[in-house]
Amino acid sequence: MKIYYLMKKELIEILRQKQMIFMVIVSPVFQLLIFGYIATTDVKNLPVEIINISNSRYSQEIINRIEKSPLFIIKKITSRYESPIKNMKEGKIKAAILFRDSFDRKRNPSGFPDIQILMDGVDSNSSLIAAGYFNGIINDFLLTEFDKKGISVAVKGKSLLRYNPELKSINYMGPAIVAMLLTVIALFLTSSSIVREKEQQTIDTLLISRLKPVEIYLGKALPMLFVGLLDMFLGVTLVVLWFKIPIKGSIFQLLIASIIYLTAILSIALLISTFTNSQQEAMFFAWFSMITFILLSGLYTPVENIPWGLRWITKINPLQYLMKIIREIFLKGNGMKFFYKDIFSLIIIGSITISFSLFIFKKTVSK
Amino acid sequence: MSENIIEVKGLTKKYGDFTAVNSINFNIKRGEILTLLGPNGAGKTTTIKMITGLLKISSGKIFLNGKDTTDTPDEIKKISGYMSQKFSLYPLLTPLENVEFFAGISGLKSKEIKEKKSELKKIVPENLLKIKVESLPPGVKQKIALFSALLSKPDILFLDEPTSGVDPEVRRDFWFEIYELKATGKTILVSTHNLDEVEFSDRVIILHRGEIILSGEPEKLLKEYNTNSFEGIFKEVIAENEKA
Numbered sequence: 155m156k157i158y159y160l161m162k163k164e165l166i167e168i169l170r171q172k173q174m175i176f177m178v179i180v181s182p183v184f185q186l187l188i189f190g191y192i193a194t195t196d197v198k199n200l201p202v203e204i205i206n207i208s209n210s211r212y213s214q215e216i217i218n219r220i221e222k223s224p225l226f227i228i229k230k231i232t233s234r235y236e237s238p239i240k241n242m243k244e245g246k247i248k249a250a251i252l253f254r255d256s257f258d259r260k261r262n263p264s265g266f267p268d269i270q271i272l273m274d275g276v277d278s279n280s281s282l283i284a285a286g287y288f289n290g291i292i293n294d295f296l297l298t299e300f301d302k303k304g305i306s307v308a309v310k311g312k313s314l315l316r317y318n319p320e321l322k323s324i325n326y327m328g329p330a331i332v333a334m335l336l337t338v339i340a341l342f343l344t345s346s347s348i349v350r351e352k353e354q355q356t357i358d359t360l361l362i363s364r365l366k367p368v369e370i371y372l373g374k375a376l377p378m379l380f381v382g383l384l385d386m387f388l389g390v391t392l393v394v395l396w397f398k399i400p401i402k403g404s405i406f407q408l409l410i411a412s413i414i415y416l417t418a419i420l421s422i423a424l425l426i427s428t429f430t431n432s433q434q435e436a437m438f439f440a441w442f443s444m445i446t447f448i449l450l451s452g453l454y455t456p457v458e459n460i461p462w463g464l465r466w467i468t469k470i471n472p473l474q475y476l477m478k479i480i481r482e483i484f485l486k487g488n489g490m491k492f493f494y495k496d497i498f499s500l501i502i503i504g505s506i507t508i509s510f511s512l513f514i515f516k517k518t519v520s521k
Numbered sequence: 522m523s524e525n526i527i528e529v530k531g532l533t534k535k536y537g538d539f540t541a542v543n544s545i546n547f548n549i550k551r552g553e554i555l556t557l558l559g560p561n562g563a564g565k566t567t568t569i570k571m572i573t574g575l576l577k578i579s580s581g582k583i584f585l586n587g588k589d590t591t592d593t594p595d596e597i598k599k600i601s602g603y604m605s606q607k608f609s610l611y612p613l614l615t616p617l618e619n620v621e622f623f624a625g626i627s628g629l630k631s632k633e634i635k636e637k638k639s640e641l642k643k644i645v646p647e648n649l650l651k652i653k654v655e656s657l658p659p660g661v662k663q664k665i666a667l668f669s670a671l672l673s674k675p676d677i678l679f680l681d682e683p684t685s686g687v688d689p690e691v692r693r694d695f696w697f698e699i700y701e702l703k704a705t706g707k708t709i710l711v712s713t714h715n716l717d718e719v720e721f722s723d724r725v726i727i728l729h730r731g732e733i734i735l736s737g738e739p740e741k742l743l744k745e746y747n748t749n750s751f752e753g754i755f756k757e758v759i760a761e762n763e764k765a
Contacts, residue, residue: 159625163611163618170613170653358575359609362598363626364673 156365160373164347168381177343182335182385186392189331193454194323197283203230203238203250212299213253216269219291220251225284238272248274249284317485328399329484330453332389333476336412337419337447339385344378344423345440346433348515353433357519367516374427375420382416383409393484402487411479411497418472418504425511428518447473472503525587526551526677526708527572527597532581534567534731541567543731544581549677549710554703556719557712558755559728565712566606568728569679572710574598602675606682608666612655616645616665619654620672627673641668660691667698677708684715696721716751725751727758734762 168174202220206213220226229247238250254268271288273281300307318325351357360370390408393399401408422443430436450460451473460468468474475496482488490497525548534542542564549555557565570576572583574594582591590596603609610619620641624634642650644664649657654665663683670678680699684692692715699709699721711722719725719739727735735742735758739751746754 156626156628159622162625163614163622166618167611167613354609354612355605355607356609356611358570358605359603359623359669360626361575362573362601362603363623364599364628365626 156363157369157373157376160360160365160370161377164374164377165380168343168377174343178339178381178385179388182339182388183392185335185338186331186389187396189334190324190328190393190397193327193331195279195283196321196323197225197280197287199224200226200249200280200284201229201247202226203241203247204228204232205235205238205250205252206231206233207235207255208253209233210253212295216253216292216295219295220288223287223291225287242272242274248281249288251288324397325399325485326481327453328393328397329390329480330451330477332386332393333415333473333480334448334451334453335389336382336386336416336476337473338444340378340382340416340419341423341426341440341444342437343381344375344420345426345430345436347374347378348424348427349430349433349436352431361519367519368512370519371424371512371515375417375424378420378423379413379416382420383412386412399484401484403483404489407490408480408483411476411483411493411500414497414500414504415472415476418500418507421504421508421511425507425514428511428515447471450474451477453477469499470503472500472507475500475503524550526585528584528587529568529572530582530584532568532571532583533579534564534571534576535579541731542571545728545731545733547726547733547736549708550724551708552703552706553723554699554709554711554721556722556725557710557728558714558716558719558725558751559712560714560759562730563714563728564731565714565728566681567731569603569681569710569712572597573601573603573679575603600676602670602673602678604666604670604678604680604683606685608659608662610654610662610666610669613653615651615653616641616657616661617650619665620669623669624672629672637672641665644668659687660694663687663691663695664698667695671702675707677710678702680709680711682712682714684713684718692718716755719751727755729759729762732762734758 168178204217204220206217217228217231221228226249230241235252238247238252241247242250250272252270252272254270269292271285273285275281297307315321348357351360361367365373386409390401390405394401423440426436426439426443430439450457450464450468450471452468457465457468457474479493479496482493486492527549529548530546531544532542532546533540533544545564545568557568559565567576571578574597578591582589583594583597584590585597585600588596611622614622617638620638621634624637629637645661649661654662657665667680667683670680684695687695696718699711703709711718713719722739724738725736725742726733735754737745742754743749743751746757748754
């Protein structure tokens with residue numbers, strides 16, 4: 155019962171601080187909307203220059219197809235060779251396509267069309283995606299032409315995309331951003347909770363009270379768990395209603411995974427709050443932890459792409475597991491039997507971090 | 522029952538090479554007001570924190586009612602009330618919420634908490650009860666902090682510089698309250714650096730650089746040093762100690 159009064163006090167303190175209300179309610183909604191629109195790998199409106207020296211029916215056919223695509227905007231078409239490098243360097247175009255005069259079959263008896271695609275590789279990911287689209291347009295054109303001429307192609311491939319057939323990156327990123335925001339809120343809010351008591355000198359009153367260290371610890375953690383789940387609910391609602399990404403799996407399983415995840419992340423935040431001596435110091439460590447967790451979580455790049463030497467760190471990063479679970483539930487509708495190993499890993503990480511954090515808290519309060 | 526509620530023997534606190542409190546011995550008699558007097562950094566707060574179990578001691582022994590409780594500081598915590606220099610109140614909570622919180626964590630039942638909140642209304646003006654503590658004057662904060670420290674019904678009250686930052690009138694009122702508490706049988710250990718507060722106590726211990734340099738009953742000490750005020754005694758013993 156004593157712990158109830160500590161939890162109530164914690165919640166009142168959160169509600170009395172305008173910046174906390176902003177951080178708990180306004181900031182996640184705002185960040186999710188912003189991230190939802192900008193954290194995309196979709197290629198749209200890519201500015202392109204076309205150098206059509208060939209000026210043939212075939213090249214015109216391909217240009218027409220590029221023009222019709224919503225992915226590209228043709229900024230310039232020329233029939234004389236001009237180096238596109240200057241425009242690319244100035245950022246006016248991101249891609250250039252050169253149709254050489256050998257492109258016309260009549261003047262190129264070898265039968266090899268000669269098209270050169272030049273990409274701005276600064277954003278390698280978008281460049282590769284755009285190059286893939288260009289090749290797709292060209293291949294599609296060639297197959298149509300072969301068909302018209304009655305030439306049969308020995309091997310025809312067709313890709314079928316499941317779980318995210320429109321290849322919308324928001325479907326992939328949206329749920330992951332919810333997991334990321336949960337981390338940010340839990341780390342920043344909780345890491346200041348014990349250190350604030352130190353600054354106010356109220357920690358001594360707490361420690362001399364009838365509360366046991368474990369009760370103080372839980373009294374601090376449980377309100378934050380509640381706040382974290384509230385943010386999870388807000389984030390998921392926004393993703394489902396605003397970005398129209400349906401949850402294909404079980405919300406209950408998502409809740410269980412989130413609670414286990416929050417246990418781990420809150421104990422890390424309380425550990426930070428225990429060993430720091432000022433809220434500023436705590437914020438620094440929270441920020442450092444947040445960046446590390448996010449970069450090694452698979453939010454932007456698959457964990458498999460991380461070099462082998464660093465990949466082991468992802469194994470102890472709880473966010474990596476929640477990221478995977480939330481995508482499995484949202485996109486694939488998978489259940490526990492598909493991610494029980496991740497849940498198990500989260501339980502292990504959560505158990506270790508809470509035990510260690512509580513041990514350090516007990517040790518610190520009696521130094 | 523022993524005359525001394527608490528006895529400390531060879532109490533020491535070291536932080537690396539620095540010794541904050543160096544092997545001090547004293548006792549706190551049941552029902553007395555004992556003042557720890559000393560300049561900033563003398564070791565007053567460290568001593569209180571060690572006795573109350575808020576700081577781990579480096580060496581020495583603490584006895585509660587004659588029983589060694591050095592390794593079981595919770596036993597002293599159970600009978601202690603504590604008020605720190607900053608009054609230990611939650612600035613974002615109202616006086617009523619603070620009292621509810623401290624009463625709640627002290628294990629009081631809902632009915633008792635209600636009663637305590639009603640009692641608070643007698644010592645804090647009605648119009649101040651529902652505003653945040655951060656907006657209250659220091660004197661009112663001090664009253665609420667003392668009221669809160671007493672919610673756990675402690676036998677012994679530890680007051681760490683309770684009058685710092687308040688005006689002389691409020692300080693005088695505060696000492697009247699301390700006398701009233703003494704009359705109810707409470708034992709009180711007060712730390713202060715205000716020399717004029719010594720006369721209110723039954724005994725005084727002067728700490729300097731972590732060591733006890735003088736102790737005794739204020740009146741006897743004044744006679745012994747043949748002076749009317751504690752200022753002269755304080756300056757003299759500090760100067761002697763610095764020479765040594």
